[in-house]
Amino acid sequence: MIEEYLAELSRELGEVGIRGQLRRRVLAESEDHLRSDADALERFGSPAELANQFAAELGARSSRRAAVSAFAALGAAGIVYALSFVGAAFAGQPAPDTWPLLAQLMLPIVIVAPQVAFVTGALGLVRTLRRREHVLPSAELAVINRRTSVALVSGFVTMAALAILALELRDVSASWWVAVTIAGASVAPPLLVLAGIPVVRASRLRPQVAGDAGDLFDDIGLGRTDPWRFACLVAGGVGLAVFLAAAVQGDPFDGALNGVAEALACLGGFAVLGRYLGLRH
Amino acid sequence: MKGHVDFLLLATLREGPLHGYGVVDRLRGASDGAFDLAEGTVYPALYRLEAAGLLSSKWTTGGGRRRRVYQLTRRGRTELARERKEWKAFSHAVEAVVT
Numbered sequence: 001m002i003e004e005y006l007a008e009l010s011r012e013l014g015e016v017g018i019r020g021q022l023r024r025r026v027l028a029e030s031e032d033h034l035r036s037d038a039d040a041l042e043r044f045g046s047p048a049e050l051a052n053q054f055a056a057e058l059g060a061r062s063s064r065r066a067a068v069s070a071f072a073a074l075g076a077a078g079i080v081y082a083l084s085f086v087g088a089a090f091a092g093q094p095a096p097d098t099w100p101l102l103a104q105l106m107l108p109i110v111i112v113a114p115q116v117a118f119v120t121g122a123l124g125l126v127r128t129l130r131r132r133e134h135v136l137p138s139a140e141l142a143v144i145n146r147r148t149s150v151a152l153v154s155g156f157v158t159m160a161a162l163a164i165l166a167l168e169l170r171d172v173s174a175s176w177w178v179a180v181t182i183a184g185a186s187v188a189p190p191l192l193v194l195a196g197i198p199v200v201r202a203s204r205l206r207p208q209v210a211g212d213a214g215d216l217f218d219d220i221g222l223g224r225t226d227p228w229r230f231a232c233l234v235a236g237g238v239g240l241a242v243f244l245a246a247a248v249q250g251d252p253f254d255g256a257l258n259g260v261a262e263a264l265a266c267l268g269g270f271a272v273l274g275r276y277l278g279l280r281h
Numbered sequence: 282m283k284g285h286v287d288f289l290l291l292a293t294l295r296e297g298p299l300h301g302y303g304v305v306d307r308l309r310g311a312s313d314g315a316f317d318l319a320e321g322t323v324y325p326a327l328y329r330l331e332a333a334g335l336l337s338s339k340w341t342t343g344g345g346r347r348r349r350v351y352q353l354t355r356r357g358r359t360e361l362a363r364e365r366k367e368w369k370a371f372s373h374a375v376e377a378v379v380t
Contacts, residue, residue, distance in 0.1 A: 036302040045321035
């Protein structure tokens with residue numbers, strides 16, 4: 001009977017994604033418990049419920065830790081990006097319309113990808129900090145893991161595009177800028193990959209816990225409105241900020257074009273990724 | 282009881298290290314059967330407390346089998362003292378209202 005129970009528990013643990021050392025530990029402790037008392041089997045609980053409880057607690061803990069470590073890794077990538085971005089102003093680069101084609105193709109990527117990385121990483125962290133319960137709904141864990149994953153991938157894409165940009169501009173930029181950018185863009189990706197391992201592990205857990213995933217308004221806690229109206233408001237604000245920054249520097253026309261592009265990119269991101277990242281229902 | 286499982290487990294371990302079955306058995310005995318958990322559910326809670334640094338555990342041998350024994354850490358003792366203080370204040374306040 002005990003052997004049958006343990007075999008069933010082993011299967012159920014595998015079903016919810018618990019394997020390896022942890023599964024062996026759970027089974028060893030369960031066997032010791034069940035053999036300590038002839039009646040313990042009756043009181044131990046169903047294998048499916050017990051496995052689900054393990055996965056639910058471990059899932060919440062793992063997803064939270066993964067989001068925090070990912071944000072730290074993204075912080076390091078962000079420093080690399082900031083150094084390169086600020087340094088570019090002093091690197092003697094020509095106007096982008098004279099750049100090699102590949103460099104021109106990388107430019108929108110190094111503008112959009114880090115914004116995606118920052119926003120999704122921050123939203124993953126906010127949800128993690130706001131929800132400290134031992135167990136979270138499976139749908140909510142999926143949202144946290146997706147936000148963390150998209151943030152890390154966007155960070156990696158940013159670093160790759162930055163390195164390609166620096167290589168393409170090596171003949172027309174200060175050598176120190178090229179060296180700093182490529183060095184930084186080489187150091188950050190391994191940190192992002194390492195931060196991705198806990199996310200993959202957390203995503204493998206499959207607890208069944210009922211509950212809603214929540215949305216962006218649950219994260220920001222400023223009341224609730226139509227999500228598309230809110231997205232338009234944010235996109236408009238971002239576009240206006242880009243325009244004003246360029247206008248202050250004496251280039252309102254370019255600022256207007258870039259502002260419109262930024263606003264459209266914001267709305268496009270919300271449309272494509274909004275439901276996947278739990279920004280809207 | 283669900284909201285107080287962690288507190289009860291920490292309190293059960295204050296007298297010394299125990300394995301999972303020992304924790305359940307002591308809890309049942311100390312409460313005269315009032316706290317009778319579905320016994321398997323104690324393990325996710327023990328793992329959670331260990332991950333939080335309130336317990337530590339190690340493998341030993343007992344009854345001819347591998348046995349994982351848990352004990353309070355210093356942090357666990359501090360947390361237990363804090364929760365006992367909160368519980369005393371709470372139960373005192375409830376007592377004052379209902380009597």
